[in-house]
Amino acid sequence: MSVIYILLAVSVVVAIFFFAAFVIAVRKGQYDDSYTPSVRMLFEDEVVKKKTKESSKIITKTD
Structure with missing residues (x-):
């Protein structure tokens, strides 16, 4: 014990x-995390482009 x-x-x-x-x-x-903020700016455009494509699809579907 x-x-x-x-x-x-x-x-x-x-x-x-x-x-x-x-x-x-x-x-x-x-x-x-000191690495991610410096790389984030490289990938922001791709995220914005994807969002605009998705939003344009939604707009055309509702019209």
Whole structure:
């Protein structure tokens, strides 16, 4: 039975360690996305063209 208490204590310590590492990584900006905003402008025109084609199809169907 004492083994369960030891394993429980070790697992709580490991969980706290990983949580602290995660919080530190978030505070340092490890998960900030600096790539997508610079590439988004390259693909905006395609999204706008698709939307205008879809909206023109809807307009012609309702006429």
